[in-house]
Amino acid sequence: MRTIKTNVGVAVAALLAVAGAARGGDLKDLHFGEALYYAHQGQYLEALERLDAELGQHHDLDEPELDTLHFHIGEAEFSVGDFELNYRMHHRAGRAIKAVLESNVDEAIRNEAAFRLARIHFQKDQLDEALRALDRISGRIPAGIEDEIEFLRANVYLASGRPGDAVGVLKTLQGADGLTGFAEYNLGIALLQDKRSQDAVDQLNRAGQVKVRDDASKAIRDKSNLILGDLLFESNDFDRAQLSFDRVRLDGPYSNQALLRAGWAAMSAEQYDRAVVPWSVLVDRDVTDGAVQEALLALPYAYGKLNVHGRSALMYGRALETFRNERERVDASIESIRDGKFLKALVREEIRQDKDWVIRLRDLPDSPETYYLTALMASHDFQTALQNYLDLEDVRRKLETWQGSFAAFEDVIAKRRANYEPLLPEVDAKFRELDSQIRLRQEQRTNIEKRLQGMLTMPRPDYLATADERIVRERLNAIESALKTQEGPAIEALQQRAERLNGVLTWNLRTQYHERFTAAYRHLEELNADIARMTTQYQSFVRARQAAVHGYTGYDTAITRLRRRVDDELARVARVMARQGNVLEIVAITELGLRRDRLESYESQARYAVADSYDRATRAQADEGVQQ
Amino acid sequence: MRIGLYLLARYPWLSLSRIFSVTQRTTNMRKISWTLSFSTLGALWFSVSCADDSYRAQMKGLDEQVQEIKSDVLSIDAELRRLEEKLLYPSNTHVALFIALAKDDSLRVDAVQIQIDGKLAAHYIYSFKELEALQKGGVQRIYTGNLPTGSHRLDVSVIGKLDGGKDYAQTQSFALDKGIEPKLLGITLAGPASGKSIAVSDW
Numbered sequence: 001m002r003t004i005k006t007n008v009g010v011a012v013a014a015l016l017a018v019a020g021a022a023r024g025g026d027l028k029d030l031h032f033g034e035a036l037y038y039a040h041q042g043q044y045l046e047a048l049e050r051l052d053a054e055l056g057q058h059h060d061l062d063e064p065e066l067d068t069l070h071f072h073i074g075e076a077e078f079s080v081g082d083f084e085l086n087y088r089m090h091h092r093a094g095r096a097i098k099a100v101l102e103s104n105v106d107e108a109i110r111n112e113a114a115f116r117l118a119r120i121h122f123q124k125d126q127l128d129e130a131l132r133a134l135d136r137i138s139g140r141i142p143a144g145i146e147d148e149i150e151f152l153r154a155n156v157y158l159a160s161g162r163p164g165d166a167v168g169v170l171k172t173l174q175g176a177d178g179l180t181g182f183a184e185y186n187l188g189i190a191l192l193q194d195k196r197s198q199d200a201v202d203q204l205n206r207a208g209q210v211k212v213r214d215d216a217s218k219a220i221r222d223k224s225n226l227i228l229g230d231l232l233f234e235s236n237d238f239d240r241a242q243l244s245f246d247r248v249r250l251d252g253p254y255s256n257q258a259l260l261r262a263g264w265a266a267m268s269a270e271q272y273d274r275a276v277v278p279w280s281v282l283v284d285r286d287v288t289d290g291a292v293q294e295a296l297l298a299l300p301y302a303y304g305k306l307n308v309h310g311r312s313a314l315m316y317g318r319a320l321e322t323f324r325n326e327r328e329r330v331d332a333s334i335e336s337i338r339d340g341k342f343l344k345a346l347v348r349e350e351i352r353q354d355k356d357w358v359i360r361l362r363d364l365p366d367s368p369e370t371y372y373l374t375a376l377m378a379s380h381d382f383q384t385a386l387q388n389y390l391d392l393e394d395v396r397r398k399l400e401t402w403q404g405s406f407a408a409f410e411d412v413i414a415k416r417r418a419n420y421e422p423l424l425p426e427v428d429a430k431f432r433e434l435d436s437q438i439r440l441r442q443e444q445r446t447n448i449e450k451r452l453q454g455m456l457t458m459p460r461p462d463y464l465a466t467a468d469e470r471i472v473r474e475r476l477n478a479i480e481s482a483l484k485t486q487e488g489p490a491i492e493a494l495q496q497r498a499e500r501l502n503g504v505l506t507w508n509l510r511t512q513y514h515e516r517f518t519a520a521y522r523h524l525e526e527l528n529a530d531i532a533r534m535t536t537q538y539q540s541f542v543r544a545r546q547a548a549v550h551g552y553t554g555y556d557t558a559i560t561r562l563r564r565r566v567d568d569e570l571a572r573v574a575r576v577m578a579r580q581g582n583v584l585e586i587v588a589i590t591e592l593g594l595r596r597d598r599l600e601s602y603e604s605q606a607r608y609a610v611a612d613s614y615d616r617a618t619r620a621q622a623d624e625g626v627q628q
Numbered sequence: 629m630r631i632g633l634y635l636l637a638r639y640p641w642l643s644l645s646r647i648f649s650v651t652q653r654t655t656n657m658r659k660i661s662w663t664l665s666f667s668t669l670g671a672l673w674f675s676v677s678c679a680d681d682s683y684r685a686q687m688k689g690l691d692e693q694v695q696e697i698k699s700d701v702l703s704i705d706a707e708l709r710r711l712e713e714k715l716l717y718p719s720n721t722h723v724a725l726f727i728a729l730a731k732d733d734s735l736r737v738d739a740v741q742i743q744i745d746g747k748l749a750a751h752y753i754y755s756f757k758e759l760e761a762l763q764k765g766g767v768q769r770i771y772t773g774n775l776p777t778g779s780h781r782l783d784v785s786v787i788g789k790l791d792g793g794k795d796y797a798q799t800q801s802f803a804l805d806k807g808i809e810p811k812l813l814g815i816t817l818a819g820p821a822s823g824k825s826i827a828v829s830d831w
Contacts, residue, residue: 030726030812030831033767040761045698049705056706068831089695385687388694395701402708409715543808547718558711565704569697576693583687 028071029054035079044087045394051080074100074109081116088387094120107139115149122152127160147176154186163193181210181217185224197231204228208247222247222254229261238269245278256282256291263298272305287322288372290598296322297602297609304613309620313613320606327599333372334592342588343581346386347393372592382591385584392577399570406563409555416552424548431541438534445527452520461509464516469505476502721774722810725750725782726831728767730818734791737762737817742771743783744804749773767814775811780804784826786817800826 027033035051038044055076058069069076081096097120100113118133134153141149150169157166167190173183184207191200207224210217229244242265248258259278266275279302282295300315336342451463465473476498483495509516713722727740737759742750750771754762762768785799796819804813814831818824 026731027728027765027767030724030767030769030814033728033765034726034769036764037758037761037766037768040764040766041757045702048702049709052702053706053709087698088691089698091692091695092699384691388691391698392694395697398701398705402704405708405712409711412715543720547720551715551718555711555715558707562704562708562711565700565707569700569704573697576690576697579686580690580694583690 029068029076032069032072032076032079035076035083039079039083039086042086044083045398048080048083048087051076051083055080074105078112078116085120088391090120090124101136108142111137111139111141112145115145115152118149118152118156122156122159125159127156130156131160147173147179151176151179151183151186154190158186158190158193161193163190166190167194181207181212181220181224184210185220188224188227192231201228201231204231205244208244218249219253222249222252222258226254226258226261229258229265233261233265233268236268238265241265242269242274250281256285256289260291260295260298263295263302267298267302267305272302275302276306287326293323293326293599293602297606300609300613304609304616307620309613309617313610313617316606316610316613320603320610323599323603323606327596327603330372330592330596330599334589334596337585337588337592340585342585343389346389372595382584382587385580385587389577389580389584392573392580396570396573396577399566399573402566403563403570406559406566409559413552413555416548420548420552424545427545431545435538438538441534442531445524445531448520448524448527452517452524455517459513459517461506461513461516464513464520465505465509469509473502473505476505717772717774717810719810720808721776721806723771723773723775723804723806724769724810724812725771726767726812726814727752727762727770728814728816729762730816730822730827731765733818733822735788735796735817735819736790737786737788739787740770740815740817741785742815743781743785744773744775745780746783770815775804775806777806777808780806782813782828784815784828786826790819796820798825802828 027036031050031054035047035054037047038050039047054069058064058067058073058076061067064070064073077096077100081093081100084090084093084096094117097113097117101110101117105113114133114136118130121127121130121133130152134149134156137149150173154166154169154173157163157169167187170183170187170190173179174187176183184203188200188204188207191197191203204224204227208221208228210221212218212221225244225247229241229248232238232241232244242262245258245262245265248254250259259282262278263275263282266272266278276299279295279299282292283299285292287293287296296319297316300312300319303309303312303315451460454460455463462473480495480498480502483491483498717724723744725742729735729737737754739751739753741748741752752768752770758768780803782802782804783799784802785797787795787797790796798820804811812831814829816827816829818827
């Protein structure tokens with residue numbers, strides 16, 4: 001019983017998680033959006049892979065407030081807990097939400113974290129911890145969860161055996177948005193637990209007539225009517241019990257039960273003809289359902305009470321045949337499970353793509369192992385074992401894919417190495433040549449800049465001479481030196497000529513100094529631009545070379561480590577899967593064994609009843625003959 | 629409290645199946661109890677739990693181990709992702725394209741095709757579930773690849789249906805400038821009513 005509640009809680013958590021994530025508003029972080037994309041499809045492992053990585057990177061940043069995830073960090077921290085919960089990782093989910101609760105966050109966020117933590121504790125049946133978490137809620141509560149908090153509190157009270165407290169809370173939730181039908185029903189149950197039977201009947205009567213639209217609320221309304229009918233039946237108020245059962249929808253999940261009980265209520269009121277009506281509907285439904293099987297015996301029983309013994313005998317005969325067939329099917333199912341076919345059928349990929357895969361699976365031809373699967377799903381033990389088995393199968397496939405990818409990685413690395421390594425010596429030689437040229441030019445530029453800076457305080461026109469002027473000046477100096485060693489009037493004239501020419505040179509340099517200085521600065525700036533371009537190319541070359549080398553070096557250790565981890569994990573998965581599969585088979589066989597026992601018992605009852613009915617029919621015919 | 633037991637006294641030969649144990653605690657304290665599956669329905673009637681305590685203990689132990697395996701797998705996945713990104717999509721050439729739907733837009737996207745520099749990069753046909761995930765605010769990574777630095781052309785084509793069931797098709801071209809840092813581009817799709825049916829932006 002406890003386990004069913006746990007199951008239910010997970011369902012609620014799943015719905016809240018997705019709904020919560022969808023309320024995200026304008027998305028600022030693509031990776032968070034990507035995680036939501038998978039979560040909205042129920043692929044929580046994929047969602048977790050992405051969100052875990054994104055959160056890890058965010059927390060490693062020196063300035064996380066500059067990261068786009070910063071805009072969603074509160075929601076992301078909650079979502080990771082929700083995803084973990086939906087992926088049935090309760091331990092990690094609890095830790096994730098506790099981390100939020102204990103961090104320095106806004107009051108509203110802390111309250112929501114406390115609520116979520118309480119929900120996890122409740123699902124794990126840790127009721128005291130759940131209450132403690134709920135007690136931590138104070139101050140500002142995020143809009144939309146106030147009623148959820150109180151509803152959870154009431155549930156914890158109920159589960160803790162404090163129905164009186166639950167009644168107090170649930171009374172305040174009557175008519176609350178989003179809880180219509182549920183709050184009413186739970187109040188009825190709380191009153192019943194509090195031994196206030198009449199109040200409970202009145203409340204369930206109200207819960208059974210609430211106006212609702214969605215399927216879930218309609219189903220809880222059906223359940224209210226079902227329980228109310230049982231209560232009225234117990235107090236021998238058969239007419240009202242029938243009315244209550246009649247309010248249950250014929251196409252809802254409680255329809256079979258309601259039809260069965262309506263029949264029994266009529267029988268108890270000795271209205272045998274009225275009992276025939278619901279049971280006649282029921283016997284034509286899915287024969288694997290327990291209520292249908294019971295109706296197969298109950299209907300001829302009612303006909304017997306109506307003294308229609310011939311019909312009754314025929315129907316008992318039909319029931320007997322059905323029970324025999326079903327027992328054989330259950331036997332075949334058990335046998336098939338023992339042969340290991342059940343586990344193989346469960347992991348068939350093409351089946352699991354369908355959301356109604358359980359239903360489709362049972363319709364597979366020649367697969368007796370899956371015929372009673374829907375009935376097995378009623379057991380929480382089976383469901384848990386099945387879900388774990390399926391999760392392990394997913395993980396196994398993922399690990400196998402990863403195992404294969406290492407060879408592809410190594411192939412990529414080998415190809416890159418084969419491509420780049422022969423090219424690198426030549427590239428490096430050219431690079432070194434280029435590098436020395438660049439360094440030389442940079443040095444020259446630095447010298448020119450220093451010289452120009454110096455000329456700002458101490459003008460040096462000779463530094464601004466052109467190359468031709470420098471050559472002319474050197475030739476003139478050489479001529480003058482040569483003339484000094486000679487004498488004569490012609491020599492003197494030549495010396496004067498040389499001096500004049502030198503004077504012209506000096507004149508030009510001095511009078512054009514400012515223009516030349518400005519031009520020199522302009523040329524320096526042009527040189528700077530050229531050097532900047534050259535430096536960019538240089539850096540780009542360095543990066544390209546680094547990227548080429550990084551493309552095939554430094555991966556060996558990581559790949560070896562990962563390969564070992566994947567191999568170890570695969571071995572572990574295989575071990576746990578074998579044990580989980582074994583448990584699954586045992587649970588399935590045990591459950592089917594119970595089914596089989598019941599069918600066997602029905603069969604013997606039907607066999608006896610057939611004979612009895614034929615006797616009665618014969619006697620009745622004989623009596624009629626005597627009277628005539 | 630076993631409401632079903634009344635039949636045991638009244639019809640002992642029929643009542644073997646009536647042990648359905650409808651207790652207040654278990655029948656329904658929680659909202660949406662049957663949305664998980666049809667199991668709760670069955671549980672009401674057929675809740676005879678057959679696994680004994682030793683199985684329960686074994687199952688609990690297994691459940692813990694399964695949780696540990698999942699945790700390890702997530703850790704391996706994170707490491708593998710880092711390796712994969714470094715090896716296959718170096719940051720200087722890394723380009724990733726994401727698809728999102730405009731908020732509150734009623735466009736029903738059937739397929740998206742993306743070309744980079746005239747070459748097909750991605751062609752994706754959406755299932756109902758995927759479309760629903762996009763409509764709820766999810767973002768789909770449609771392409772991850774490598775592009776050299778520089779200018780490129782991005783052609784995005786969308787086909788789908790409008791609110792009234794009318795067919796809708798749209799193609800637009802965009803400039804894609806790839807620098808030395810990784811490039812993440814968000815492509816937001818909307819119907820004609822929004823004025824900007826395909827919008828591309830850096831994220």
